Amino acid sequence: MSKIQEVKAMVEVGKAKLVPGLVQEALNEGNAAGDILQAMIDSMEVVGDKFSKGEAYVPEMLMAAKAMSKGVDVLKPLLAVESTSSLGTCVIGTVQGDLHDIGKNLVAMMLESAGFSVVDLGVDVAADKFVEAIKENQNVTLVACSGLLTTTMPAMKETVQTLKGSGLTGFKVIVGGAPVTQEMADSIGADGFAPDAGMAVVKAKELVKA
Ligand code: B12
Known part of the structure; x- marks a missing residue:
């Protein structure tokens, strides 16, 4: 072997x-x-x-x-190869009700190495916590939401809608996790989706530079 x-x-x-x-x-x-x-x-x-x-x-x-x-x-x-460029702050977390964090941690690590300052809220993160984190941290350009359970997809939707309805501006929302698809991301109003940590970096850069 x-x-x-x-x-x-x-x-x-x-x-x-x-x-x-x-x-x-x-x-x-x-x-x-x-x-x-x-x-x-x-x-x-x-x-x-x-x-x-x-x-x-x-x-x-x-x-x-x-x-x-x-x-x-x-x-x-x-x-993770340290990058010198700064793409702003990314707030990342696994949505409420969901405890899966391996994929989220990989995405966080790759985004950090691509030049984001990452604020990791952990798992089981309520929609309001994402909003608070944007207020508490400087220059948040990206919010990344992870979810692995079909049963927590409604929480993903609520999170995106709460973020979009918060009145706060200057950031894009990217979503991912095994049950998430581009169609689903579009339907809940997210700005972007990526199927894995490598593509998350490509999409995140595209979103914040747009
Ligand atoms: C490990 C594991 C657990 C561990 C998690 C530990 C941890 N610290 O994460 C524990 C034991 C806690 C667990 C619990 C449960 N689990 Co579980 N779990 C898994 C398992 C085996 C692996 C998940 C994983 O880490 N994959 C590896 C990582 C690298 O992949 P990933 O998470 O998909 O992430 C990649 C992409 O999705 C993407 N990505 C992820 N997040 C994000 C975010 C953004 C923004 C972007 C762009 C991309 C992105 O990039 C990542 C890297 O490439 C999966 C099976 C599977 N095939 O996924 C089941 C699985 C997800 N679990 C499942 C279930 C049912 C449960 C439980 C409900 C079981 C139970 N009866 O209690 C509980 C729920 C607990 C809860 N409330 O969350 C089901 C979900 C079914 C469904 N469709 O909803 C699965 C699919 C197993 C199965 N085949 O039935 N689980």
């Missing part, structure tokens, strides 16, 4: 203590950070499928998530 396959297998079974070392070994073998990250994302897909089939439960998902986070910590310095 290649090191990258070992990383994938150990994330799947939630071995948080083993994963960082294996990620480092995979890097030492010459694997690209992006490929190792993708292997871990694939693992989460596998765990999610098992959950859907009743072959894995919440604790297994949680352990896999912890293992992936530990692996991402090793990759962070390689994925």
Whole structure:
């Protein structure tokens, strides 16, 4: 088994203590950070499928998530190359009722490295909290909302509508997360959508420079 396959297998079974070392070994073998990250994302897909089939439960998902986070910590310095340009402040959070944060954290990390100052509100963030954060922080040019559950899509909609109806200006709203599509983003009035952390950077730059 290649090191990258070992990383994938150990994330799947939630071995948080083993994963960082294996990620480092995979890097030492010459694997690209992006490929190792993708292997871990694939693992989460596998765990999610098992959950859907009743072959894995919440604790297994949680352990896999912890293992992936530990692996991402090793990759962070390689994925995030500091940028000198300033694109303003991005307020980011996972919408109310939703506790998933791995994707949100990846997006935050990539936006920070692209030149945004990132204010991360965490998970289960009520619409009003996003509005408060815009008032409390200087030069907010982007608000990024993450959501992984179909059941929290109404909270995503409420968040976007609260932001748009707040009377505050100077920022764009980008949304994302597995159940989010371009059509959905358009229908709730978001300014942009991206399917992954890499595309989030491309879209975010496009939005704030427009
Ligand atoms: C890990 C996990 C958990 C962990 C989360 C831990 C954590 N710290 O995040 C825990 C155990 C807490 C959990 C709980 C639950 N989960 Co869960 N979970 C997952 C799992 C396996 C992986 C998610 C993940 O991290 N993926 C990897 C990351 C990198 O991908 P990502 O989040 O999609 O992010 C990428 C893109 O979407 C995008 N993106 C994300 N956010 C944003 C934001 C912006 C602005 C942009 C532009 C882009 C963007 O970029 C990211 C990077 O490329 C998924 C399965 C799956 N296939 O996704 C289920 C899954 C999301 N969970 C699911 C469910 C049902 C639940 C529970 C309801 C289970 C239960 N019965 O309690 C609870 C809900 C708890 C809550 N209130 O939130 C379902 C959702 C089904 C649905 N359609 O609604 C899934 C799909 C599993 C399944 N197949 O059934 N879960």
